[in-house]
Amino acid sequence: MDPGEPLESGGASGAAPVGTDRVVRVDAGEWGWTWAADADGRLHQVGLGPEGARAPVEVDPVWYPDAHPTWGGADPLRPPALRITHADGTTTTRLRLDRVERQSVGDDETVSVCAFDEVFNLRVRFHARTHRASGVLEQWVEIDHDEDGPVTLWDHDSIAPTFLVGPDAAITQFGGAGWADEWAWTTERLTPGTKVLDSLGGIQPHLQRAPVLLLEPNGPTDEESGDVVGCSIAWGGNTRFALDVRPRANEELRDLRVRAGANPLGAHYVLEAGDRFVSPTVAWTWAQGRQQLSDRFHRWTRDRVLRDPGRTRPIVVNNWESTFFDFDEARIIGLIDRAADLGADLFLLDDGWFGTTHPRDDDDAGLGDWDVDRRKLPGGLEVLVRSAEARGIRFGIWVEPEMVNPDSDLFEAHPDWVIRDGREPRLHRNQLALDPLLAEVRDFEVGVVDRVLAAAEGATYLKWDANRPVTDPGSRALPTDRQSNAWVDWVHATWDVMARVARAHPATEMMLCASGGGRTDHGTLRWFHEFWTSDNTDPVTRVRMQWACGHWLPMSATAAHVTAWGGRPLPFACAVALSARFGFDLDLDALDADGLAVCRRAVACARRTQDLVQHGRLRRLVSPVDGDRSRAALAFVSDDRGRAVVFAYQLEESTTEAPAIRMDGLDRDAAYTATVTDLTADPVELGPFTGAALADGVLGWNLTEPTSTRIVELVRSDAADPPGGGPGGVSRSATGTAP
Numbered sequence: 007m008d009p010g011e012p013l014e015s016g017g018a019s020g021a022a023p024v025g026t027d028r029v030v031r032v033d034a035g036e037w038g039w040t041w042a043a044d045a046d047g048r049l050h051q052v053g054l055g056p057e058g059a060r061a062p063v064e065v066d067p068v069w070y071p072d073a074h075p076t077w078g079g080a081d082p083l084r085p086p087a088l089r090i091t092h093a094d095g096t097t098t099t100r101l102r103l104d105r106v107e108r109q110s111v112g113d114d115e116t117v118s119v120c121a122f123d124e125v126f127n128l129r130v131r132f133h134a135r136t137h138r139a140s141g142v143l144e145q146w147v148e149i150d151h152d153e154d155g156p157v158t159l160w161d162h163d164s165i166a167p168t169f170l171v172g173p174d175a176a177i178t179q180f181g182g183a184g185w186a187d188e189w190a191w192t193t194e195r196l197t198p199g200t201k202v203l204d205s206l207g208g209i210q211p212h213l214q215r216a217p218v219l220l221l222e223p224n225g226p227t228d229e230e231s232g233d234v235v236g237c238s239i240a241w242g243g244n245t246r247f248a249l250d251v252r253p254r255a256n257e258e259l260r261d262l263r264v265r266a267g268a269n270p271l272g273a274h275y276v277l278e279a280g281d282r283f284v285s286p287t288v289a290w291t292w293a294q295g296r297q298q299l300s301d302r303f304h305r306w307t308r309d310r311v312l313r314d315p316g317r318t319r320p321i322v323v324n325n326w327e328s329t330f331f332d333f334d335e336a337r338i339i340g341l342i343d344r345a346a347d348l349g350a351d352l353f354l355l356d357d358g359w360f361g362t363t364h365p366r367d368d369d370d371a372g373l374g375d376w377d378v379d380r381r382k383l384p385g386g387l388e389v390l391v392r393s394a395e396a397r398g399i400r401f402g403i404w405v406e407p408e409m410v411n412p413d414s415d416l417f418e419a420h421p422d423w424v425i426r427d428g429r430e431p432r433l434h435r436n437q438l439a440l441d442p443l444l445a446e447v448r449d450f451e452v453g454v455v456d457r458v459l460a461a462a463e464g465a466t467y468l469k470w471d472a473n474r475p476v477t478d479p480g481s482r483a484l485p486t487d488r489q490s491n492a493w494v495d496w497v498h499a500t501w502d503v504m505a506r507v508a509r510a511h512p513a514t515e516m517m518l519c520a521s522g523g524g525r526t527d528h529g530t531l532r533w534f535h536e537f538w539t540s541d542n543t544d545p546v547t548r549v550r551m552q553w554a555c556g557h558w559l560p561m562s563a564t565a566a567h568v569t570a571w572g573g574r575p576l577p578f579a580c581a582v583a584l585s586a587r588f589g590f591d592l593d594l595d596a597l598d599a600d601g602l603a604v605c606r607r608a609v610a611c612a613r614r615t616q617d618l619v620q621h622g623r624l625r626r627l628v629s630p631v632d633g634d635r636s637r638a639a640l641a642f643v644s645d646d647r648g649r650a651v652v653f654a655y656q657l658e659e660s661t662t663e664a665p666a667i668r669m670d671g672l673d674r675d676a677a678y679t680a681t682v683t684d685l686t687a688d689p690v691e692l693g694p695f696t697g698a699a700l701a702d703g704v705l706g707w708n709l710t711e712p713t714s715t716r717i718v719e720l721v722r723s724d725a726a727d728p729p730g731g732g733p734g735g736v737s738r739s740a741t742g743t744a745p
């Protein structure tokens with residue numbers, strides 16, 4: 007097929023009619039993809055990848071398979087991305103290109119490819135929005151129709167690109183056993199057939215699998231080189247990646263179609279004439295090396311997703327792991343005092359502070375009743391806020407507005423507000439989920455936050471939790487023959503609530519939590535500042551989790567608290583939390599003098615390094631998910647290369663030779679002073695070393711004991727003083743040799 011002349015009319019925006027032999031190009035920033043309409047107006051993918059925005063390549067499939075499988079040439083029978091039963095019962099769809107619209111905003115544009123069914127009055131618009139500063143492309147699909155009755159969308163993927171992959175093509179997925187096992191790293195080679203990677207449960211699906219996929223179409227890559235495609239489904243509900251691998255006769259190469267979007271399992275969508283179905287946005291990029299992949303996702307997440315991305319997040323002290331539900335005013339004020347003494351920025355009061363007729367002494371009562379439990383907190387929340395303010399720190403509060411215990415005033419008043427399928431609903435963590443398709447529920451949920459923040463006037467931080475999945479789907483807001491729409495509609499309704507809350511409380515920093523990292527999608531995060539990575543805070547596990555999610559999300563958003571989980575040495579636990587958004591969830595009252603000294607050193611280190619960790623460039627140096635998985639090292643480098651911090655962790659006994667730490671990303675000719683600590687003693691200053699020496703591995707590994715650590719801060723001789731006034735108590739090493 008001859009792609010012919012460029013289609014574009016050259017204007018900043020506008021529609022162009024499409025004839026035959028026309029091409030549509032999307033330049034996503036150093037990569038892109040190209041489609042062309044054939045004589046029938048059918049769109050084909052003719053280019054994808056680094057050259058894809060320019061040069062046609064040999065892959066020539068129908069670019070978004072509709073209705074029935076297609077065949078011929080390099081386009082074998084394969085499952086469709088869009089599967090519709092039309093109003094008259096017809097199960098096929100054939101789309102033809104109508105026109106292409108381009109809207110420009112600054113350097114970016116939204117390309118909308120508008121197609122229509124050749125028989126039915128049904129339209130599909132494929133939108134591609136660039137973010138060239140990062141190289142991440144956002145895509146979504148809109149469908150509407152004027153047929154004589156509703157149509158049913160059985161599959162409604164957001165994208166369906168085809169790749170020509172080599173025999174060693176591999177994917178990495180990020181999912182484990184559920185609660186406390188988020189972000190488990192699995193790399194596998196692709197083999198012929200269809201592999202489905204999905205998630206279920208609606209409210210906290212990412213406990214099962216994060217909605218991201220890493221594809222290495224030509225086999226293993228490293229940080230610096232190799233084709234690597236990263237794909238994130240920005241959807242706060244069930245997601246699906248379907249990978250269709252088809253061999254080619256007498257060739258090593260294979261065709262891979264990646265379909266990505268909302269999981270259609272049980273969620274076919276019945277679309278009325280005149281209504282519009284909007285698919286999730288899928289954000290993806292084709293990078294060279296994993297470093298570039300992360301750089302791109304971090305930049306895009308900061309620019310397009312997170313609230314207040316440039317603001318350095320606070321050092322948080324949370325009471326959950328130290329008290330659970332068992333506390334009173336004196337205990338909390340004591341912890342606030344401890345948090346302030348330690349130098350934290352904010353005290354976060356977790357679950358258990360509410361419930362009057364049904365006190366929240368455990369997880370079996372009180373959820374939904376957002377009045378303070380005066381038995382525990384006689385002075386109300388205001389006393390706690392004032393106490394934090396008096397100690398010079400901020401106050402934050404936990405809520406779970408989407409949920410209810412049957413043992414609550416709320417449930418007694420509104421038993422019909424919960425998600426149920428007509429049967430007796432099943433409890434999970436003794437609770438039920440409210441149905442956000444009911445307008446009164448949405449108002450209630452917005453009101454919960456208003457009420458709680460009014461009761462805790464002066465609070466500037468909110469942790470938003472959601473501790474059960476949907477197991478018995480059903481909504482009385484939907485007609486009986488539209489029940490399957492709920493899975494998609496719930497996401498939009500919940501986002502509506504979150505958007506209202508964010509608008510009403512623009513100064514309140516918000517953490518997104520769902521039994522840990524059950525909600526870690528780039529869609530829901532738009533109303534939040536950060537997320538709770540996992541309830542699993544065992545630092546050995548956390549190193550691997552943070553390594554995995556750090557591919558997609560900046561550490562400013564990745565909350566990591568020091569806890570007693572796993573019984574690991576405190577310096578090690580602190581060092582692991584320091585490599586993400588730092589905080590504590592530790593019984594500060596129970597710390598002995600040594601423990602307190604470690605925590606103080608950690609806070610001082612956070613003061614010096616959190617700006618780097620949260621806003622610097624993440625460099626991954628030694629992987630805890632490859633090889634014998636016994637070690638990890640990562641670094642964060644300032645934009646001007648003047649400062650960096652390196653975290654090295656010995657996780658377990660090693661069976662391999664210790665690596666050197668090759669500190670990349672510095673100015674090779676400059677001299678850097680190194681300040682080293684394992685948090686058991688004050689930092690020691692070493693060096694200076696040149697950037698070249700540091701890149702060549704002058705920093706030896708020097709760790710042997712499992713759960714030991716080393717933090718190396720590097721400052722270029724001409725660099726401005728780091729925040730926090732430089733390492734306190736630094737002593738100069740006598741030798742000046744590499745630590």
Ligand code: GLA
Nearest residue numbers: 326356357519520521522541
């Ligand atoms: C979830 C969260 C925890 C904590 C509890 C409170 O499990 O992930 O951090 O807030 O709820 O019930």
